[in-house]
Amino acid sequence: MPTRPNAAKSRCSLLLFLATPAEEVGLKEAAMARGLPFERIKKNESALGEDYHWLGPVGDEIVIAVRPARDGGRLVMGLIGVLGSAGRAMRFKVATGAQGIVQLGMAFGVDPRNQKAGDELVSTSIIPYDNRDIRPAPRRWLKRLLCGDGYRTEYLQVNRELPRPGLVESFRREQRRGGHAFGVYLGAMLSGAARIHCRFYRDDLIRNVPAGEDPIVGGEMEGVGLLAASTVPDDPIWCVVKGISDFADEERDAVIEAHRPIACRNAAQFVLSALVNDATG
């Protein structure tokens, strides 16, 4: 007999979006450490048509965590497609009545001298760098003869997108409260579909995207998809909070496995702390 959908546990004010199993484990550990429920609502019990985790009231918010998307057994990451962060954010926002979405998980840092793995990045804006123009680059005849025609990438169309102010303020308050074993950086985050394994490309991106008031503190892949969930431009519903798992350089693959768990756990700890501490003053 099919299980009856649990309507009471299908409404929330805040959605936590998770893209990978490591992020799911990180949130589970952080929730359990705080004595919070982490109840899996299976698809056949779900009024939302997908698996998710019910955390219930956390501070002043009612929280649902959206599980990583899978197509068959394959993990779906990034923003594109029916199971990408854009489509899922729109569906879950409407179906749950949530006013906010936090994309939780891991990201790359951009300043290996000052940042370290496990430090937290909070988006004060998103830079959707995939919105770019590729143009031919004039080359001198000798270089053209040796290397062929070239091209250059222009990011003039890139606009910084602002997150939900209330969420940023909450995370800023938590940064000020301090007491975490990791650093917290608020700033702009690059967001796009590329998995970057090259320090030169990372730095080139930072140099070439339009400058803004807030410094670029890192980058990731899913946040840009959340822009689609804000149906009106002056009422963004999202914020990105991610732990640093790597620095998008040649060492990425060597370090990411080791750093992933701590990056994800710290991000979850930071967000849950912010919610709880805001409520207790």
Added chain:
Amino acid sequence: MTTIDDFFSKPTESLHPRVRNWKTRLGEPGTSATLEVFRSETEVGQSQPEMNLQFIKEGHPLPLETVPWDDELNGGLLRLAVKAVSAEQEAERFALGLRAAMRKAEREFGDGYFNAVLVDLITDSDLTQYPHIAEVLKHSTALSANRDSERYSPCREMIADAISGRAQELTDLLGYSQEEAKNILVSALARYLDQRFSVSSRRRFGLL
């Protein structure tokens, strides 16, 4: 060429250039205007609203002016006493006005606490006797407000001020009677709550 002295000698009236233009036009004899708010329904909620301003000069409608919804422009039109085209449209307009006016409290206290105090204030008032508001409130996602919290009073006052500010705009700026204004405000509040808690959208998805 503009000189730095020009900036100091500009008139003190700090109207948005569009509003300044509308004010001038409304000052012309035989000219009036009405506002219509358009928001299309999509699968995932309502789209970005538009303001359609219809000027009428000596009984003849002039070309419609359409601009994306802007809280400042709406404020300017209110001060120019431009009414919406119907009571229903006025409610739609004031639902957006409430959204703008609530934003400060929402930002300062966070969505969850704001929801809790908003619902607490409404259920603590006679607003729940209006069926539209009572129906929407049944489906809100608000926790019980902690009234002992230091945040409770300022949050509640900010929300109450946002509502009474809109009430006064209806009566003082637009000249509606108390009874007309009440009906519009109740309808606007019900729409605001419906959108905030995605009630109609969830109903469309078969979740309510």
